[in-house]
Each structure stands twice: as structure tokens, then as C-alpha cells.
Amino acid sequence: MLVGDIPRRNARRYPTKTAVISGGIALTWAAVNERANRLGTALLAAGLRAGDRVAVCSRNTAEWPEIVFGLAKAGLIAVPVNIRLSAPEISHQLTDSGARAGIVHTDQTALAGEVFADALELVVQIGGDEAGKEYESVLAGSVDADPTQVALSPDDVQFLLYTSGTTGHPKGVALRHRGMIAQALDTSLATEAVHTDVTLGTTPCFTAGGMIRTVAGMFLGQTLVLHPRFDPERVIDEIERSRVTMTTFIPTMLIRTLKVLEAGPRRDLSSLRRISYGSAPVPPGLAREAMQRLGCDLQQRYGTTEAGGQATILTPADHRAAVAGDEGLLASCGRETAMAEIRIVGADGEELPVGETGEIVINSDMVAAGYWNKPEATADTFRPTGLWTGDLGRRDERGYLYVVGRKSDMIISGGFNVYPAEIERVIAEHPGVDLVTVVGVPDPEWGETPVAVVVAKGVPDAGMEAALRTHCRGNLAGYKQPRRFEFRDELPLGPAGKILKREVRASLLDAAEQ
Numbered sequence: 001m002l003v004g005d006i007p008r009r010n011a012r013r014y015p016t017k018t019a020v021i022s023g024g025i026a027l028t029w030a031a032v033n034e035r036a037n038r039l040g041t042a043l044l045a046a047g048l049r050a051g052d053r054v055a056v057c058s059r060n061t062a063e064w065p066e067i068v069f070g071l072a073k074a075g076l077i078a079v080p081v082n083i084r085l086s087a088p089e090i091s092h093q094l095t096d097s098g099a100r101a102g103i104v105h106t107d108q109t110a111l112a113g114e115v116f117a118d119a120l121e122l123v124v125q126i127g128g129d130e131a132g133k134e135y136e137s138v139l140a141g142s143v144d145a146d147p148t149q150v151a152l153s154p155d156d157v158q159f160l161l162y163t164s165g166t167t168g169h170p171k172g173v174a175l176r177h178r179g180m181i182a183q184a185l186d187t188s189l190a191t192e193a194v195h196t197d198v199t200l201g202t203t204p205c206f207t208a209g210g211m212i213r214t215v216a217g218m219f220l221g222q223t224l225v226l227h228p229r230f231d232p233e234r235v236i237d238e239i240e241r242s243r244v245t246m247t248t249f250i251p252t253m254l255i256r257t258l259k260v261l262e263a264g265p266r267r268d269l270s271s272l273r274r275i276s277y278g279s280a281p282v283p284p285g286l287a288r289e290a291m292q293r294l295g296c297d298l299q300q301r302y303g304t305t306e307a308g309g310q311a312t313i314l315t316p317a318d319h320r321a322a323v324a325g326d327e328g329l330l331a332s333c334g335r336e337t338a339m340a341e342i343r344i345v346g347a348d349g350e351e352l353p354v355g356e357t358g359e360i361v362i363n364s365d366m367v368a369a370g371y372w373n374k375p376e377a378t379a380d381t382f383r384p385t386g387l388w389t390g391d392l393g394r395r396d397e398r399g400y401l402y403v404v405g406r407k408s409d410m411i412i413s414g415g416f417n418v419y420p421a422e423i424e425r426v427i428a429e430h431p432g433v434d435l436v437t438v439v440g441v442p443d444p445e446w447g448e449t450p451v452a453v454v455v456a457k458g459v460p461d462a463g464m465e466a467a468l469r470t471h472c473r474g475n476l477a478g479y480k481q482p483r484r485f486e487f488r489d490e491l492p493l494g495p496a497g498k499i500l501k502r503e504v505r506a507s508l509l510d511a512a513e514q
Helices: 005-013 028-045 065-074 085-098 107-120 135-141 177-191 209-215 232-242 251-263 285-294 315-322 328-330 375-381 418-429 464-473 501-514
Strands: 020-024 025-028 053-057 078-081 100-104 122-126 157-161 173-177 198-201 223-226 244-251 275-278 295-303 308-313 341-346 358-363 387-393 399-406 410-415 416-418 433-443 447-456 483-487
Touching: 005 028, 005 065, 005 375, 020 028, 025 028, 028 135, 053 065, 053 085, 053 209, 053 358, 065 209, 078 085, 085 100, 085 107, 085 173, 100 107, 107 122, 107 295, 122 447, 135 315, 157 209, 173 501, 177 209, 177 244, 177 295, 177 328, 198 209, 198 232, 209 308, 223 232, 232 251, 232 410, 244 251, 251 275, 285 295, 285 315, 285 328, 295 315, 295 387, 315 328, 328 418, 341 387, 399 418, 410 433, 410 447, 416 418, 416 433, 418 447, 418 464, 433 501, 447 464, 447 501, 464 483
Parallel strands: 020 223, 053 078, 053 100, 078 157, 100 122, 198 223, 198 244, 244 275, 275 295, 447 483
Antiparallel strands: 020 025, 157 173, 295 308, 341 358, 358 387, 387 399, 410 416, 433 447
């Protein structure tokens, strides 16, 4: 099965069922399949060939799913472009991927549109007004013919998803049709999805999570509701209006949604059955409040872009057990999903005993083919023994995985290994903390020392730092104690909501130099 088969099969099964809702537009599965056919056929008629790369730069719109499926049907490789990138960063992705064509939303033409026009042979604009190059005109001038005559294999690349660059220059992760279908199956099993589900998407479609959500969240013929950005009040309105059953948050989104519910009138959120979250664990108090106030289950997932998405799941049953007293479970990201196998290995590649910390290695059909045009980086990460993630973790005697941080983030202080994620979990449990990240900075005595950068709930008072120090002393060994606390109004976040540690550390170093 290929990604382009998803709309074709669902159009046959559920032709009149709503597939996509966004910005006042609602499209049936028959319409999504027809429009995907028209797009794929039009691009091939314009001279593109299977295997060519097509860059896509747009906020969340109704067109995203049909673009994903249309390119897949034509054998073209989608290159999602982050709308927040600068012109040089966009140019790098176009050059590195060798993209020949692009699709850009009119909202992005002031920057991305100019870069696209200079670098690409063909640019189609969503919402534009130039005859022959406007998206709807291109579709209207094409035919509803499924371009499935293109010879494709499950091992052909379907997406090039560029890493966020938090650990260096962004690299294109080459995800195959086989991997995306495997992820769709794995996600469907993990979420107990059914075709009547209505999934709300607020995180960007151009991220790895957004691409996986589009394929996996529509795999069974579900309805996908897309918002251009996260807004807690609009999210609550949408859950009521569209009877949303599932959505994906990061913990900060969950916190902000709960704040709106607490301050406003009672809302009917009875349709919501599950919220999936990632990027960071949630404290027991937050999990308990979310489950009670929202009346739904929570699940946490762990994975990487290179792994093709999730590889573990902390189930709703695990969350219920945690709020009932087994609170340590919430520091875990769960057990392996049905289609993933995880090992914890030492530097020699040998599997480590239960409880010992080592690198997380993933084996799965979901794993990407490698990095685009990066043979050395591919060989280092995508090995015959599995995907070496660069994440450090340990497994307990019950099989639960605990991620302790990135190898590149590990702090060596006074000869001891200090894992920022462990400190962050402790600090995040304090009721006065909204966001926290911990980074290592050079220290003349200890080599490196951990610094905690905190966004407080409200304005931090004079006793906040003392309270956090007392909290850490009661929960962390002495060598793991942050030597310094800094309070900020906000932290830099990537498009998927992850804190950009590299930027935080750079700002600390710049301040020290000044």
C-alpha cells in the first residue's frame, strides 16, 4: 500500500463523508480524492517526473491533505517548509533537496514566495491571482485522473522532512511510503482509532507531527479539522462545534486550555475521548486536572522524525494508574508500540541491563531511509543494528522507557554525568513553574554546570528561587543541583513546541561574555 491509496480507498468507502474542515471549507472524501488527482496530474503534465521534489510552504489550510495525497499519487516527494524560516534558511532547503517546483500560500509570498520564484522552475500559489499559476486554476485546468500509472514502490521516498536544527544544520529526513503506512497502522492501534473519529489539528502541517497526523489521522477515513494556529478558546469552541474526539497537544497547550476552561462557563466537551501529547512529560497534578476537567483520556508518545514518528506509548491506563498513586509512571514515555522494537545500548552496541542508561536504538518499518544527500551522517545514525537516535534512556523492570536527554545535551560536571531532562522533570513539578529548560555552561571549577531557565506562572517573587532550590534539594542528588536559576518571560520554541536549548545556551553564553 502507498500513501496515495488512502484517499482513493476512502473515497470509495465514504464518498460523501466529510474528510477535511478548515477556515469555513468542508471537503468530502470524494472531493479530496478528486482534487488530489487533479493536482498530481497537473504537475506531471507540467513536466515534473516521479522522484522530483516539490516544496510546500503554507500555514494549516484545507489544501494540505490534498497536496500531500496528490504529490504521493504522482510519485513526487513533498518537502514541507517551515513558514517561520528566514530567506537563507528556505534557500538552503530548496538547494539541499534539489526541489524543482513549489506550492506557496499567498500569506507567505512576501518572503518564501520570492525565494521560491528565484529558485524553482514552477511555483503554484494558493490564493494568488496570476492566471495559470493560481492553485484553483491549476486544478480546474487538470483532469480527474488518478496518476497511479506512475511506477512506485513502498520503498520510494514520499517526504523530505527537515530537522529543526536544534543539534546543528537542518538535515532532510527521507521518509518512505512504507514507513508512513506503517506509522498510520501503528498510530491507529495505539489510539484505538475508528473511521468516525474527528481529529483536531492545531500544530503545523509542515512539521513531522503534522505530516504524520495527516496520513495517520485520515488513514481510516476520519475527519481532520485544521486550525492555522493554536488558540485555546478556538480549540474549545471547535471541540463543541465539530464534536472533536481526538487532538494532539504539547503540555503548554494543555495548561493554557485548562486555564481558559477554569475562567469561563461550563462547556460541553463530552465528545473528546483522548488527547495525545509529546515533547515533555506532564506532572501528576496536571494530568489529574486535565482528565477531570476535560473528561477524557491522556496518552504520551515518544519518537523522532528519523524514527518516522512514535515508537512508544504511555497509555490511558498508565495515566489512570499514575494519578491513582503510581506517579513515577508519568516520568516515563511508556512501552514500545506494536510496530517498534527498542534497545538500550552502550557505546559498543551491546544491550545494557535493566536500569542502566545508554543510547536508545529503534528498529521498525517506520524508520526513515536516511538523510538526504548525507551519506556519512546516514551511516552514523541509520546502522544495520537500527536507528541510533542520539537520545539517552533507560528501561525499568516493567518495560517502561525513561528518556533522560540527548547525548549532545548531557552535562559532565565534576566528572559526573548530569542529564538535563531529569532536572527539568523535578523543577516542572513545582506548582509555580510554567516552563523550564536546563542547559550546561562552562565552569572553571566543575568543567560544566547546570543552569535552570524558568518561565514562572505569574510574576516570580523574591522567594521563588529559594523555593526552587529547596524543591531540588529534596528531589535531586547534590551534583545535579542547578548552580543558577534564571527567570524569563518566555523561552524560544520550535514549530513543534519544543524548547530550543541551543538558543537558550547561546543567550547565556552571550550574557556571560558581555
